[in-house]
Amino acid sequence: MSLKVAVQMDPLEAVNIEGDTTFLMLENAQARGHELFVYTPDRLAMEDGKVFTRGRSVTVERVKGAHATFGQWEVRELAEFDVILLRQDPPFDMSYITSTHFLDKVHPKTLVVNNPAEVRNAPEKLFVTDFPGVQPPTLITSDVEAIYDFRARHGDIVLKPLYGLGGSGVARLLADDPNLDAMLDLHRAIGREPVIAQKFLPAVSKGDKRILLVDGEAVGGINRVPKAGQIRSNLAVGGVAEAVELSARDLELCAIIGPELKRRGLMFVGIDVIGDYMTEINVTSPTGAQALKRFSGIDATEIMWRRIEALRAKA
DSSP: OOOOOEOOOOOOGGTTTTTTHHHHHHHHHHHHHEEEEEEEGEEEEETTTEEEEEEEEEEESSSSOOOEEEEOOOOEEGGSSSSSEEEOOEEEEEEEEHHHHHHHHHTTTSEESSOHHHHHHHHHHHGGGGGGTTSEEEESSSSHHHHHHOOOOOOOEEEEEOOOOOOOOOEETTTTTTTTHHHHHHHHHSSSEEEEEEEEOOOGGGGGEEEETTTEEEEEEEEEETTOOOOOOOOTTEEEEEEEOHHHHHHHHHHHHHHHHHHTOEEEEEEEEEEEEEEEOSSSSOOOHHHHHHHOOOOOOHHHHHHHHHHHHHO
């Protein structure tokens, strides 16, 4: 089966081919005989209810500095494709949300992975609240008094932006830290969104697991260990990836959320787990597949393509 595949992503020219999950998705699609076309979300257009984009066909190769060979720019209607991968990175802002509305126009006749309506309805730090007992104590609010009360009850907390990415804006505040007001001022200067206050988990010093699920089933995970003296373990801010086995609790957490991911059409998902708790469910452009493949030999993107092909064969 040869599929026409479009990928909505940030510029392919700028990706790190040794770590980028979308690049691995492209490699596997190409190896399986699928045609590839890439475009950035700012190239989307809707006219008379039809959605078009300006982009380029592409072939990829794992060669630094020469990893993509593009065709000519052309305008294509999204309905022409069999599959669209929704893979641009956050911020999850109104531009991102608007692109999901555009993709709604063609899904599910053209299979969009992940389902754009469910991506829109499952902000990564909010979606996890749908599953009682999986999170550490967590407060989401703009109310300063509520945040002070939360810290008084839980001691050390972590403060982070509701729609941040890559560990940006995440800070630990001790029970007597005098900088809470200043941190809240900074968040208010950035935007009007609420912030998240979460009980600090000392287990973060041992790492923050990224577990990948395909069609609701756990396929494997990596551990991301923060630098000494740091709490942020994201690879983008210096965390170090290492191999890890999934624990019984990890599998329990995946079993709790897996059926709902499958029901919503959230096919490729990454969850973040610290100790016994899940902190986020990443549905926009989850990462970690290349490190998982290096450490374990498990290729989550190949598993994804097998599921996609099975769905398209039934269409």
